[in-house]
Amino acid sequence: MNDRLRDIGPFVPGRDDDLLICRCEEVTKGEIRQAVHEGMFTMPEIRRYLRCGMGLCQGQTCARLVKGIIASELHIAPSEVEPASSRGPVRPTEMSTLGNEEEA
Amino acid sequence: MKTTADVIVIGAGIVGCSTAYYLAKKGMSVIVLEGSNYIGNGGSSRNGGGVRQSGRNPKELPLMIWGVKNIWPHLSEELGVDTEYKQKGNLRLGKTDRHLGILTKLTENAVKCGLDVKMISAAEVKGINPYLSDEVVGASWCATDGHANPLTTTLGFYKKARELGVQFYTDCPVVQLRTVCGTMRQVITSEAVFEAEAVVVAAGFESKPLLDGVGINIPMRKVKLECLVTEAEPQMFEQMLGTAEADFYGHQTKHGSFVFGGHTGYERYAIDYANPSSSSSFASCTSRGIMKYFPILKDAKIVRAWAGFMDECADEVATVSKIDEIPGLYVECSFTGHGFGIGPAAGYNTAELITTGKTPADIQPLRYDRFKTAM
16 A cells, blocks of 8 residues: 655755756656655656656656656665556657558 | 545546545545556546547536536646646548448537537538548537646646645555445455545446445446557647547647557457557557548657556446435446546536535436346
8 A cells, every 4th residue: 555645755956956867858857856746656657747758768768767766755765666667669660660561 | 544534535547536636625535545556547547638528428418518618728727737738629530421420410419418519521621630631521520629638637636636635545456345324434445444424436447346346337348448659740730639430539749749549440359458558450550540541640650559448338428426325425437438538527526416415517317327228
């Protein structure tokens, strides 16, 4: 059971809050930290709330960093933060390519 | 741990979160129990984002029309998130005479319910959306329909409800509802017994076993739904799109990406009913479908595909109701894949029903006991 009202302490602004964590969607460390304090305790929630990991690389670059930030705000180990689902295709693919498998 | 409240809501999707928010706003203490570890992890995050009245069953229209008038226009401001709501109309497209027949019937029914929707010609469709292919021969057009972002809207209700002190527990599946002297009272989980004067079951398809357990059967089943998302494209159009066959739908988001749903014909035969996973054939099939309507998008890149489950009702209509036989029990389920747009209105009306016994919109057609046998 995960108590979503549990006290994780106040949001304390950090000196590196303007650091870009998700380059594709331009989401900063401060935005992610703030979102955790607004109740987004999981990777899927952070992704849906801020779009980090929803860009061209689909989180292949930032997912580990986001996980570490969530864990730090919640005072738990990163291994306790479940990853969000990976979604195909592995690389962005044109509709004309995806749609022509019958002729290939 | 808090185990008693005025109301317990089961399910933390857009319906559960909005019900909890509107109850808390009226001063009620609320506990929300969510089976998964995530807020809004069912259909609330897995839908095409339509906020539409046209194309709906007339039973749902009074509630939906009420929601479009009274909830959606100010929702971003109320929740403090960008819901990305755009009220720029809904085109429901037809490619054959048979399609136009389906659309004309839907349109006539909606007009009877007071909705401003009409049939338009191929030329008028092109005037509204010049990117559509010449195969489109006509459409229904409802100017007050639109779309929004299901992710930020659902999480916005959660955030705001939490700010008002609503106690959310995730990773907390409910095992059983228990009545005391015929009245709804206890909600049993593996870790605790929760108690409240009123219980709202808003858990999508997972509402079914809980309701079955107290003798209430809402005839629904799980049906898969899949979507594709493109990379960001230059802004092209602002309408919500659908088709007569309901086989294709979608819109361009504020971000620029397109979200398109489709239909392979095998949605009712999912491989894994525990986890929604994208099928291998869907992306190819739906890409072909999209290119038939939008040849200009053939080079647009798909960045991801996702899947979800609908709680498909026997009559494909939502159930938003109190249960007469069990005082204190309320249900909001069986939204059948079109619950996002109507969800906040369902939540508001259920909160009113619990606190005042009345609702501002007519939800009589959505009662739980509307299901009659064949003979």
